[in-house]
Amino acid sequence: GDSVTQTEGLVTLTKGLPVMLNCTYQTTYSPFLFWYVQHLNEAPKLLLKSSTDNKRTEHQGFYATLHKSSSSFHLQKSSVQLSDSALYFCALSEGGSALGRLHFGAGTQLIVIP
Amino acid sequence: EAAVTQSPRNKVAVTGGKVTLSCNQTNNHNNMYWYRQDTGHGLRLIHYSYGAGSTEKGDIPDGYKASRPSQENFSLILELATPSQTSVYFCASGQGDERLFFGHGTKLSVL
Numbered sequence: 001g002d003s004v005t006q007t008e009g010l011v012t013l014t015k016g017l018p019v020m021l022n023c024t025y026q027t028t029y030s031p032f033l034f035w036y037v038q039h040l041n042e043a044p045k046l047l048l049k050s051s052t053d054n055k056r057t058e059h060q061g062f063y064a065t066l067h068k069s070s071s072s073f074h075l076q077k078s079s080v081q082l083s084d085s086a087l088y089f090c091a092l093s094e095g096g097s098a099l100g101r102l103h104f105g106a107g108t109q110l111i112v113i114p
Numbered sequence: 115e116a117a118v119t120q121s122p123r124n125k126v127a128v129t130g131g132k133v134t135l136s137c138n139q140t141n142n143h144n145n146m147y148w149y150r151q152d153t154g155h156g157l158r159l160i161h162y163s164y165g166a167g168s169t170e171k172g173d174i175p176d177g178y179k180a181s182r183p184s185q186e187n188f189s190l191i192l193e194l195a196t197p198s199q200t201s202v203y204f205c206a207s208g209q210g211d212e213r214l215f216f217g218h219g220t221k222l223s224v225l
Contacts, residue, residue: 009154034213043118043204043216044157089156101147101172102214104156 002027004092006105013080013112021075021108023064023090032093033066033073034102039086047088048075085112117141120205120217127224133192135220137205144209146188148172148180150201151219157204163188195224 003026013019025031032051038044050057050066050073057064064075075088090105118139127133139146144165149157159172161180169180177199179191188207192199200223206214 006156036214041218043218044214045216046213049213091157101159101162102157104149104158106154106156 002029002092002094002103004090004103004105006090006108008108009106010109010111013110015082015112015114016079018078019076019080019084019110021088021090021110023073023075023105024071025073025090025092026071027092027094029094031066031068031071031073033064034091034093035062035064035073035075036089036091036104037086038089038107044087044089080110080112082112082114085110118205118207118215118217120203120220122220123218124221125223127192127195127222129196129224131195131224133195133199133222133224135190135192135203135205135222137188137190137217138186139188139205139207139215140186141207141215142185142209143207143215144185145207146182147206147208147214148178148188148190149204149206150174151204152201160190160203197224200224 005024007022035048036044037047053068062077087107089107091102094101121136147162148160163182181189203220205217208214
C-alpha cells in the first residue's frame with residue numbers, strides 16, 4: 001500500500017543555517033505529494049504540493065522537488081528562522097489522485113535556536 | 115479562508131464512557147476527515163465522508179464511529195472510551211483544490 005517515511009523525528013538548527021527534511025514514499029500510482037506545517041497549538045496547514053517530476057516548487061522560502069526516480073520529496077530552506085520552528089508532515093495522496101485520502105509521515109519536529 | 119471548527123477543544127473522559135467530538139465546516143466542502151495525532155505516528159485517518167449521509171472507514175477505525183448528518187457537520191463517536199484513545203483529534207475538510215483545511219484539534223484524555 002501507499003506509505004510515507006520521514007526519517008528524522010527531531011531536527012535542531014541554529015538560525016540562519018540551511019535545512020533539509022527528508023521524505024520518501026511508496027506508491028504504485030503516479031505520486032501526488034504534500035508538505036504540511038503545524039506550529040505549536042495550531043492546525044496543520046498546507047506548505048507545498050507537487051505531482052510534477054523534477055520540478056521545484058516553492059512557498060514562503062521553503063522549496064521541494066519531486067524526484068520519482070528516487071521516490072523522494074525533501075523539504076529545504078536555505079536559511080531557517082526562529083519562526084520556522086514547527087512540526088512538518090510529508091503526505092502522499094492515495095491512488096495518485098489529488099483528491100485521494102492522504103497518507104501522512106510520522107512528522108519531523110524542527111527547532112530553530114538563536 | 116476555509117473555516118473548520120471543532121468542539122470541545124479539550125475533553126476528559128472516563129474509561130467506558132461515551133465521547134462525541136464535533137466538527138463544523140462553513141465552506142460547503144464535500145469531503146470531511148477525522149485524524150488522530152500521536153507522537154511518532156503522525157496523522158492517522160480514522161473515518162472520512164464524501165458527503166451528507168456517508169461515512170467510510172479509514173486506516174484505524176476500530177473503536178470509533180462517525181456520523182455525517184449534514185454537509186456542514188461531521189462527528190466522531192467513541193462509544194466505550196479507552197485510555198488508548200487518549201490523543202489529539204483533528205477534523206479536516208476539502209474539495210477539489212487539492213488541500214485539506216484542518217480544525218484546531220481536540221485534546222482528549224481518557225482516564
